[in-house]
Amino acid sequence: MSASLVMGEVLSRKKQGEDYYSLTVVAPAVAESVAPGQFVNVRPVGRTAHILRRPFSVYRVHKQGGWASTFEIIFDIRGPGTEELAALDVHDKLDVMGPLGNGFRLPKKHSRCLLVGGGIGAAPLFFLAARLREAGHRIDVVLGARTSELLLNAMDARRLASICRITTEDGSAGDTGVVTDVLGPTIERCGSEVVYTCGPHAMLEAVAGVCGAAKLPVQVAVEELMACGFGVCMSCVIPLRVRRKKGGSGSGGVLYARSCTEGPVFDGSQVIWSDHIAAPDTIDLASELVPPPAAPPRAQHVPAGAGAEHSPPGN
Amino acid sequence: MTRPSLAVDLAGIRLKNPVLAASGTFGAGREASGFVDIARLGGLITKSMTLEPWKGKPTPRMCETPSGMLNAIGIQNRGVAHFISEDLPWLVRRKATVIASIAGNTVDEFAGVAARLAAAGGGIAGVEVNISCPNLEDRDNMFAHSEAATARVVSEVKRALPAVPLFAKLSPNVTSVGDIAAAAVAAGADGLSLINTVLGMAIDVNTRRPKLAGTVGGLSGPAIRPIAVRAVHEVHRAHPGVPIIGQGGISSAADALEMILAGATAVAVGTANFINPRSALEVAGGLSELMASHGAATVAELVGAVELVG
Numbered sequence: 241m242s243a244s245l246v247m248g249e250v251l252s253r254k255k256q257g258e259d260y261y262s263l264t265v266v267a268p269a270v271a272e273s274v275a276p277g278q279f280v281n282v283r284p285v286g287r288t289a290h291i292l293r294r295p296f297s298v299y300r301v302h303k304q305g306g307w308a309s310t311f312e313i314i315f316d317i318r319g320p321g322t323e324e325l326a327a328l329d330v331h332d333k334l335d336v337m338g339p340l341g342n343g344f345r346l347p348k349k350h351s352r353c354l355l356v357g358g359g360i361g362a363a364p365l366f367f368l369a370a371r372l373r374e375a376g377h378r379i380d381v382v383l384g385a386r387t388s389e390l391l392l393n394a395m396d397a398r399r400l401a402s403i404c405r406i407t408t409e410d411g412s413a414g415d416t417g418v419v420t421d422v423l424g425p426t427i428e429r430c431g432s433e434v435v436y437t438c439g440p441h442a443m444l445e446a447v448a449g450v451c452g453a454a455k456l457p458v459q460v461a462v463e464e465l466m467a468c469g470f471g472v473c474m475s476c477v478i479p480l481r482v483r484r485k486k487g488g489s490g491s492g493g494v495l496y497a498r499s500c501t502e503g504p505v506f507d508g509s510q511v512i513w514s515d516h517i518a519a520p521d522t523i524d525l526a527s528e529l530v531p532p533p534a535a536p537p538r539a540q541h542v543p544a545g546a547g548a549e550h551s552p553p554g555n
Numbered sequence: 556m557t558r559p560s561l562a563v564d565l566a567g568i569r570l571k572n573p574v575l576a577a578s579g580t581f582g583a584g585r586e587a588s589g590f591v592d593i594a595r596l597g598g599l600i601t602k603s604m605t606l607e608p609w610k611g612k613p614t615p616r617m618c619e620t621p622s623g624m625l626n627a628i629g630i631q632n633r634g635v636a637h638f639i640s641e642d643l644p645w646l647v648r649r650k651a652t653v654i655a656s657i658a659g660n661t662v663d664e665f666a667g668v669a670a671r672l673a674a675a676g677g678g679i680a681g682v683e684v685n686i687s688c689p690n691l692e693d694r695d696n697m698f699a700h701s702e703a704a705t706a707r708v709v710s711e712v713k714r715a716l717p718a719v720p721l722f723a724k725l726s727p728n729v730t731s732v733g734d735i736a737a738a739a740v741a742a743g744a745d746g747l748s749l750i751n752t753v754l755g756m757a758i759d760v761n762t763r764r765p766k767l768a769g770t771v772g773g774l775s776g777p778a779i780r781p782i783a784v785r786a787v788h789e790v791h792r793a794h795p796g797v798p799i800i801g802q803g804g805i806s807s808a809a810d811a812l813e814m815i816l817a818g819a820t821a822v823a824v825g826t827a828n829f830i831n832p833r834s835a836l837e838v839a840g841g842l843s844e845l846m847a848s849h850g851a852a853t854v855a856e857l858v859g860a861v862e863l864v865g
Binding site for chain 2: 242243245283289290291292293321464465466467468469470471472473474475476477478496501
């Protein structure tokens with residue numbers, strides 16, 4: 241495990257629009273090693289009423305050398321934990337555990353990558369886009385939110401993307417509707433070979449559905465409640481349909497995987513979305529189950545690098 | 556004055572320090588081992604294991620509450636066979652002091668797990684019998700809510716696994732924890748773990764739904780520490796010769812000392828591990844300093860040393 245427990249320092253705190261807050265934190269051990277889709281689990285120092293850390297996927301990283309590198313998280317206020325974080329000042333200490341989880345798997349060969357983000361959940365896609373761009377991949381973006389105020393960094397999205405589609409539910413920016421309204425045509429137009437997505441659960445399910453119909457590999461970063469973030473509390477599990485290991489018998493089974501450890505990035509085709517709340521009865525934990533390959537065997541392209549990492553967002 | 560000794564004798568188990576990691580908050584050590592050398596812990600009480608793998612409860616399984624958290628995990632685990640083949644050899648290599656926590660829906664299931672551990676032929680220093688998990692299917696018939704059921708489980712586990720000390724983990728959700736403790740000890744328990752989580756519930760007032768899919772769950776964290784201290788105190792007064800692993804909301808050395816003064820021979824850090832997997836080690840380090848300030852050379856002289864007034 242490569243995660244560290246370090247005391248970071250807030251370098252800057254910004255309010256973005258009406259609802260979002262960003263914290264840039266000096267924590268070189270974390271910033272130098274974190275990969276897109278991985279997350280940090282943070283806690284202000286000296287507060288006791290709300291005991292648990294709060295997990296956030298990394299929004300951006302600024303490498304400044306081994307002693308000053310920073311990572312940035314962005315969030316909206318959802319409860320007392322995020323309220324405390326939003327009230328932090330420059331130079332305040334922040335207890336940081338990370339990087340945690342498995343991040344997005346990047347394509348090995350040049351690929352046309354479509355990034356689909358909803359609301360604040362789009363955060364890890366900006367870090368991913370930066371790395372995809374460094375590696376020379378083509379990036380297209382679909383960014384959605386309820387209102388234009390809640391669109392996360394549409395300016396950067398437009399700058400990073402070859403093609404950028406914006407949707408808002410109230411029509412205050414881009415097309416009126418939700419990301420999946422424009423997803424199919426955008427995939428066609430861009431010739432997308434792999435889709436990366438992060439956002440609300442219902443959006444992830446819908447995006448995975450469209451990609452499944454188009455037989456397109458889709459990596460989803462999920463956001464689940466977690467107490468520990470490093471694999472021991474078993475709070476953040478998500479049901480996956482997985483294939484049986486080579487040499488095993490039967491057709492496979494269902495596995496409760498930990499979003500913090502096996503995720504937070506999962507193969508969208510494996511996630512059992514509809515049984516998310518009701519535990520399946522057929523679960524088979526006894527056999528050794530392994531996930532199918534990250535990149536389904538399709539001709540002409542190699543989407544996600546096999547055997548690399550994946551990861552999550554969260555609050 | 557020489558440095559105080561943290562070593563304790565817990566029902567015959569020699570612990571290098573009295574601070575263990577509590578069951579269900581440390582897995583079988585692997586995940587936390589990136590942050591802490593598990594050989595340096597007083598001991599590690601494993602996540603409860605069952606005869607067959609258990610899938611656990613639906614999500615959401617957790618919610619934070621003031622100074623604590625509620626959980627309804629349902630003991631998701633891969634079963635005793637997986638523990639013996641995968642986790643135990645690893646723990647032995649890492650030189651961890653292991654107390655295996657076992658659970659089941661029936662007396663036979665408990666005895667079955669114990670028999671498997673006995674057949675594994677060593678590696679564990681003790682067994683904790685989790686008869687008090689509030690998240691089983693039949694919550695209304697929790698073993699630890701009945702003296703007779705407690706005695707049956709304890710005696711069958713002891714029969715199947717006589718080689719190591721047995722700790723019965725008791726529930727605070729009873730009228731008299733002292734009576735349950737007496738039944739466990741009479742049935743062969745070598746020690747007691749006090750306490751498991753406190754039954755609780757939280758409701759989302761916007762959706763009007765319970766915050767846990769399991770509706771109710773177990774409350775842990777600093778919020779329950781006074782309940783644990785009271786239970787340890789009561790049981791220690793009634794059974795002063797029975798070693799107790801005191802647990803419930805411990806996150807600092809002072810918390811650990813409080814539990815020891817109430818009557819615990821050793822303590823376990825639980826929910827604090829979620830926030831800081833080094834908690835148990837840090838508590839042990841701080842305890843050494845606190846003992847020095849109390850002029851105590853050994854932990855044993857502080858056990859039950861609360862000075863009652865009147």
